Amino acid sequence: MNLKTAFLPVYRADADDYWLGLGVIALIDALRITLAGPGAGLLTFLIIVFFFIALHINRLRDAGRPGALAMIAAAVALAAKGIVALIAMAVSLTPLLFEYFESQGINTEDPQALQEASQDPALMQGFQTYLENQGPEFALQLAGAGAWPSLFGFWIAALLMGLWYARMGRRA
Incomplete structure (x- = not known):
């Protein structure tokens, strides 16, 4: 197995090298x-x-396919990372939203009151201002809430795309 295929886009990566490379890059990402x-x-x-794109280019080179197809895997994995990060950060904001609603005198036990409050533009603008005034520590805390879920989103999408890339046979 050639581990160099995971780092520079000048080699050929068969299916085994490809899976090994994905694992090594995922491990480096988790360590990061x-x-x-x-x-x-x-x-x-x-x-x-x-590294991710280089590995995919190497796999495509081995399969006799154009290297530009590596951008498909990167785009899918990055989209998954972004979507999962946004969802995770939104979920982490829910307790803070409830806390803000309670400070504004809204009964958070009443679903109707919550729905009306969440549709009130002035109240939501106030919540946005409240979030902006939390400071840089809050931004890091919010980023932390999305860090691991987005990592999993990226690598799950990468592994699903990897099933396609690893099965590519050599073109004649």
């Missing part, structure tokens, strides 16, 4: 979040994306 925290930064994630 574990060691650097949720605010690990865009630069380190771009390095992960580079």
Whole structure:
């Protein structure tokens, strides 16, 4: 097995090298979040994306397909990462929203009152202002709420796309 296929887009990656490369890159990504925290930064994630695309280009080269198809896997995985991160952060905001509603005198036990409050533009603008005034610590806490779920979203989408890429046979 050639582990170099996971890092530079100049090799050929058969199915085994491809799966090994995905595993190694996923492990590096998990270590990135574990060691650097949720605010690990865009630069380190771009390095992960580079390795991810390089591995897919190598797999496509081995299968005799155009390397541009690597962008499909990257786009799907990045879309999944973004969607899952937004959902996770929205879910983490729910207790804060309820706390804000209670501070505004809204009964959070009443579903009708919650629905009316959530549709009140002035109240939601007040909540947005409340969030903006929380400070940078809150932003890091919110990023932390989306870090691990988005990592799982990215790699689950990558593994599902990997089933297609790994099964590509060589073209004659």
